[in-house]
Amino acid sequence: MNLKQLSHMLALSQTTVSRALNGYPEVNEETRRRVMDAAKRHGYRPNPSARRLATGKTGMIGYVLPTGAAVEIDPHFVEFLSGLGDYARSHELDLVLSPADADDQETTYRRIVANRQVDAVYISSPRPVDRRVALLNTLGIPFIVHGRSEGFGFDYPFTDIDNEGAFHEAARLLIQLGHRRLALINGDDRETFAIHRERGMRRALTASGLTLGERHICSVTMTEENGYRAARRLLEQSEPPTAIACSSLIMALGVVRAVRDLGLTIPGDLSLIAHDDVFPWLRPENFSVPLSTTRSSIRLAGARVAERLAARISGLEEGARGEVWPVDLVVRGSVAGAPV
Amino acid sequence: MNLKQLSHMLALSQTTVSRALNGYPEVNEETRRRVMDAAKRHGYRPNPSARRLATGKTGMIGYVLPTGAAVEIDPHFVEFLSGLGDYARSHELDLVLSPADADDQETTYRRIVANRQVDAVYISSPRPVDRRVALLNTLGIPFIVHGRSEGFGFDYPFTDIDNEGAFHEAARLLIQLGHRRLALINGDDRETFAIHRERGMRRALTASGLTLGERHICSVTMTEENGYRAARRLLEQSEPPTAIACSSLIMALGVVRAVRDLGLTIPGDLSLIAHDDVFPWLRPENFSVPLSTTRSSIRLAGARVAERLAARISGLEEGARGEVWPVDLVVRGSVAGAPV
DNA sequence: CGAAAAGACCAAAGCGCTTTGGAAGACTCT
DNA sequence: AGAGTCTTCCAAAGCGCTTTGGTCTTTTCG
Numbered sequence: 001m002n003l004k005q006l007s008h009m010l011a012l013s014q015t016t017v018s019r020a021l022n023g024y025p026e027v028n029e030e031t032r033r034r035v036m037d038a039a040k041r042h043g044y045r046p047n048p049s050a051r052r053l054a055t056g057k058t059g060m061i062g063y064v065l066p067t068g069a070a071v072e073i074d075p076h077f078v079e080f081l082s083g084l085g086d087y088a089r090s091h092e093l094d095l096v097l098s099p100a101d102a103d104d105q106e107t108t109y110r111r112i113v114a115n116r117q118v119d120a121v122y123i124s125s126p127r128p129v130d131r132r133v134a135l136l137n138t139l140g141i142p143f144i145v146h147g148r149s150e151g152f153g154f155d156y157p158f159t160d161i162d163n164e165g166a167f168h169e170a171a172r173l174l175i176q177l178g179h180r181r182l183a184l185i186n187g188d189d190r191e192t193f194a195i196h197r198e199r200g201m202r203r204a205l206t207a208s209g210l211t212l213g214e215r216h217i218c219s220v221t222m223t224e225e226n227g228y229r230a231a232r233r234l235l236e237q238s239e240p241p242t243a244i245a246c247s248s249l250i251m252a253l254g255v256v257r258a259v260r261d262l263g264l265t266i267p268g269d270l271s272l273i274a275h276d277d278v279f280p281w282l283r284p285e286n287f288s289v290p291l292s293t294t295r296s297s298i299r300l301a302g303a304r305v306a307e308r309l310a311a312r313i314s315g316l317e318e319g320a321r322g323e324v325w326p327v328d329l330v331v332r333g334s335v336a337g338a339p340v
Numbered sequence: 341m342n343l344k345q346l347s348h349m350l351a352l353s354q355t356t357v358s359r360a361l362n363g364y365p366e367v368n369e370e371t372r373r374r375v376m377d378a379a380k381r382h383g384y385r386p387n388p389s390a391r392r393l394a395t396g397k398t399g400m401i402g403y404v405l406p407t408g409a410a411v412e413i414d415p416h417f418v419e420f421l422s423g424l425g426d427y428a429r430s431h432e433l434d435l436v437l438s439p440a441d442a443d444d445q446e447t448t449y450r451r452i453v454a455n456r457q458v459d460a461v462y463i464s465s466p467r468p469v470d471r472r473v474a475l476l477n478t479l480g481i482p483f484i485v486h487g488r489s490e491g492f493g494f495d496y497p498f499t500d501i502d503n504e505g506a507f508h509e510a511a512r513l514l515i516q517l518g519h520r521r522l523a524l525i526n527g528d529d530r531e532t533f534a535i536h537r538e539r540g541m542r543r544a545l546t547a548s549g550l551t552l553g554e555r556h557i558c559s560v561t562m563t564e565e566n567g568y569r570a571a572r573r574l575l576e577q578s579e580p581p582t583a584i585a586c587s588s589l590i591m592a593l594g595v596v597r598a599v600r601d602l603g604l605t606i607p608g609d610l611s612l613i614a615h616d617d618v619f620p621w622l623r624p625e626n627f628s629v630p631l632s633t634t635r636s637s638i639r640l641a642g643a644r645v646a647e648r649l650a651a652r653i654s655g656l657e658e659g660a661r662g663e664v665w666p667v668d669l670v671v672r673g674s675v676a677g678a679p680v
Numbered sequence: 681c682g683a684a685a686a687g688a689c690c691a692a693a694g695c696g697c698t699t700t701g702g703a704a705g706a707c708t709c710t
Numbered sequence: 711a712g713a714g715t716c717t718t719c720c721a722a723a724g725c726g727c728t729t730t731g732g733t734c735t736t737t738t739c740g
Contacts, residue, residue: 002696013720018698028718048455049392050696053725056389060436067425072620078418085407085439094457095437096400099425115388117434223621250621253593257628280412281563281590288597342726353690358728368688390726393695686737693730700723707716 062118083302155320227254402458423642495660567594
C-alpha cells in the first residue's frame, strides 16, 4: 500500500493525502479525518526510503563506533545505550552504529554526514579539544556530546555530570575523616572526565594544604586487572595512601582483591570510594564491604541525550546549551577514619 | 557531485556510468576505467538514499533492541557488538538498532522488514521455539541466529557454541575429581543456552549414576548479586554441593563473595567452574583464586555473525546451515579433588 | 556476402515520497 | 457586481539512483 494507491482509493491527489497525513494546515479537517482514517484502516505507512530521498530526514541518530582489535568498547556503553533506547523507542527513532577504525573516525563522520545517513549524532568519551567536536561543528549536523570537551573558540551542546564536584566531595569527606595521604585510580587521563575528576580531587587537597603526588595517581583503562595492579603499586609504597578514590566499580573490584592479597582490610587500613555508573549487574552495596560511591546513572544520561537529540532534530532545541548533572555521594561501609 | 553531473562531465549517459561503477559487463573496459577514474578524482559517492529507493538495498544490518525500564541489556551484548563492528567496518556495513518494547518486538520486526530498513538482521538470546525465528522465516528477510532455537518444522541458519558439550566436560572433570554433589548456577532457563548447559551437566551426572536435584540448580539473571544469593542458598543447605558450575563470570564474582562470607575456601571446600565469554575487563585468571572456565569468545562470534550476514546479503550463503563452535575447558586453581 | 550475434551505449521509466506553483470555488468587502 | 482574499485541492517537478527496452555499430559464421 503506497501513497498512490491510497490517494486513488480516496479520490484525492497524492499532494492532499501527503499533506493531510503530515499535518499541514491547507487541508479541510473533514478531509484530513477521512485520510487519517483510511490510512489507519489500510495500515498505510509511508516508505521511509522514499521520504528520505525527498526530505533528507532519516529518523535515525548516529554513533560512530570505534573498532579494531585493540579497541575495547566498555560496558558503560551498553548501559548508556539502554537509556538511549528507552527514549528512542517511544519516538520511533532508530540508532545507527557506524563502525570505524579507531584511528580514523573522521572519514566515517564525513561519510555519514555527506550521505545524510542520520539526522543527528552523539559523541561519547570526549577529550579536551576533541577533534570530533570541531569536525561536527563545521559539518553542521545536529549533535550532542556526552561528556565535555574544552578550549574551543566556540560553544557546543553537551550533557555531562559534575565529575569535578563529585571527586571534590569524595576527597573532602576523606580529608575530614583524617586522611592525609589520598590516592586516585583514574581512567584514561586523555579523556576529559578523568581530568575533571583529578582536578576535583586536587582542589580538595590543596584547600587543606595537601597534595596529590605523582606516586599517588594512576591512570589506566578501566579493567579489573588494572585496578588490582594500580592498588598494589600504591599500597606497596613506603608511604602508602590511607584512602583511595577510584574511577569505576570494575576497577574497585581489583582494588578490593589487592587489599585482600596484601592482608589489609577495608576500611581499617584503607578507605575506598569509587564512581558508580549504576550497572544492574554490579552494585556497590554488594561488595564484601559495601562500597561508598559517587553515583550517577549513565542510563539516565543516555535517555537525556536521546531526548535532546530528538529536540534538536525537530528544531525545538538550539544553541550550545551545556548541562551538568550533580552527582550523589553515597557513603557506605568502605570509608572510615584514617588509621592512627 | 551526483550521477547526473558526473555523467555529463564524461559525456556519457547516466546508465553507462552507473553500470561502469557497479561492475556490469556491458561496458567497455576502457570506458570503465575512465569512469572509475573520474569518480575517484571527484570523490563521487552514490547517494545511499537514492540507491536504496531504487534497489531496496540499504547496506545495513538490523538488530531489535529490547528496551523498557525493567530490561537490562547485559554486557555480553557490547562485546558481541565489538566483534560485529570489527567485521562490519571493513565492509562498510552499518548496524541499526531498533529499540522495541521488550514485550512486543514483533511489531518492530514487521516494521523494519516492511520498510526495508535493513538488508538482514540477527537475533540473540533465542529461546526454544522462539517466535522471532518463526516470524523472520515467514517475513523472508535474511537472518542469522546467535544461539539456537528448537523444535520448528523448518531449519534456520545459526551460529552457536557447544554449550551442552562445555558443561558436560566441566561436570565430567568435577566428577573425575571425586565430586558427587554438583550444583549449577545458570542463566535464565527460558533461554536455550541455559537449557543446553543444564542438559550437558545432567548427561555427565547421569553417566556416573548421579543426579542434579532441584535443590542444586538455580536459574537467575546473570548479576553479581544473583550469583551471591544463589551460592548462599546452595551452600547453606544441609548437604551442600562440593562443586559449582556457573554460567557467567559476573555471577562467579558473587559466588566467590558468598564463599568468603561463609568462611569457606576455594578450592578447599568448593570447586568452581564458570563460563567465560572473554571480557577484556574481567579475566578469570585474575580472580583471587584463578578461575577454571569454559571459554568461548563472544566477540569472535559477533564477527562471524556479521560475516555470515554479509554473505547472505550478497547471496554467497544460502540455506539453513547451522554451525556449532567447540568450547575450551581451561583448568585453573579453582578446582580440586572433593573434600573428604 | 548476408544474416545473426555480440558489443557498447542511451533515453526514459520507474522507486514512493514531498513540495512548488498554480487553479477553482467560496467568501468578504466596498 | 467586481476585486480581492481565503480555503481547499491538484498536476507535475523534483530527490538521485537503477533498470528496462531499445538502437546502432561491429564482429562472427555458414
